[in-house]
Amino acid sequence: MNATPSLIVALDFDSDVSARSLVNRLAPGSCRLKVGKELFVRAGPSLVREWADAGWDVFLDLKFHDIPNTVASACRAAADLGVWMVNVHALGGPAMLAAARAAVDETPARRPLLTAVTVLTSHDETTLQAIGLQGTPAEAVGRLAALATRAGLDGVVCSPQEAALVRDHCGESFRRITPGVRPVGAALDDQRRIKTPAFAIAAGATDLVVGRPITRSADPAGAVEMILDEMRVTAGE
Numbered sequence: 001m002n003a004t005p006s007l008i009v010a011l012d013f014d015s016d017v018s019a020r021s022l023v024n025r026l027a028p029g030s031c032r033l034k035v036g037k038e039l040f041v042r043a044g045p046s047l048v049r050e051w052a053d054a055g056w057d058v059f060l061d062l063k064f065h066d067i068p069n070t071v072a073s074a075c076r077a078a079a080d081l082g083v084w085m086v087n088v089h090a091l092g093g094p095a096m097l098a099a100a101r102a103a104v105d106e107t108p109a110r111r112p113l114l115t116a117v118t119v120l121t122s123h124d125e126t127t128l129q130a131i132g133l134q135g136t137p138a139e140a141v142g143r144l145a146a147l148a149t150r151a152g153l154d155g156v157v158c159s160p161q162e163a164a165l166v167r168d169h170c171g172e173s174f175r176r177i178t179p180g181v182r183p184v185g186a187a188l189d190d191q192r193r194i195k196t197p198a199f200a201i202a203a204g205a206t207d208l209v210v211g212r213p214i215t216r217s218a219d220p221a222g223a224v225e226m227i228l229d230e231m232r233v234t235a236g237e
């Protein structure tokens with residue numbers, strides 16, 4: 001793939017009013033939208049459908065992780081909303097990943113991209129050990145990305161620190177969606193494995209997810225433009 005990397009704005013707001021106020025200042029061609037657990041629980045599927053119908057690429061980031069039948073049904077429901085991408089958690093294992101893939105394949109005309117979360121960007125080696133995962137985050141990402149590749153998924157969610165490793169092991173066309181992106185000087189918040197937008201692009205990330213550096217900025221639309229500029233410069237556009 002070598003497509004221009006995209007910016008996905010994480011709309012982690014506590015109301016649809018706040019989310020709409022930012023989205024109304026953005027253009028669908030300039031970035032994509034991510035609806036995660038908070039906004040989805042607050043505002044529901046109708047908001048997702050509304051944005052998808054309005055031409056936005058919506059990433060429904062609910063990280064499904066359950067028995068295969070339940071995850072497959074949830075992926076079908078996401079496809080019915082018209083989302084651009086939906087994700088599951090790779091820790092659900094091969095059968096769950098295969099069931100998710102089969103479910104999105106049932107609607108070829110509007111099949112969403114299907115990606116898998118590997119190791120959350122809030123983890124470091126110490127917290128991985130605390131939950132019983134051996135090795136470095138990069139080693140765990142490599143193992144989980146291999147599972148996702150074998151199940152026929154379209155890519156994984158990983159930190160920018162593992163983007164190059166995933167590209168090398170899983171191929172150029174396998175998407176590397178990277179949260180844990182922080183412009184120079186931005187607060188770390190609860191993230192642990194972070195890098196700048198420039199690093200993420202240079203390392204081969206295909207889609208950069210950025211939330212609080214935008215949503216908590218005094219000028220969110222300006223923050224989006226600054227990140228897009230840094231991405232363009234690094235990509236040599």
Ligand SMILES: O=c1ccn([C@@H]2O[C@H](COP(=O)(O)O)[C@@H](O)[C@H]2O)c(=O)[nH]1
Binds near residue numbers: 122181213
């Ligand atoms: O490993 C992961 C997977 C998902 N996320 C989500 O991305 C955004 C990041 O928000 P920031 O405010 O830029 O930290 C958020 O919605 C997470 O749920 C992640 O951070 N790490």
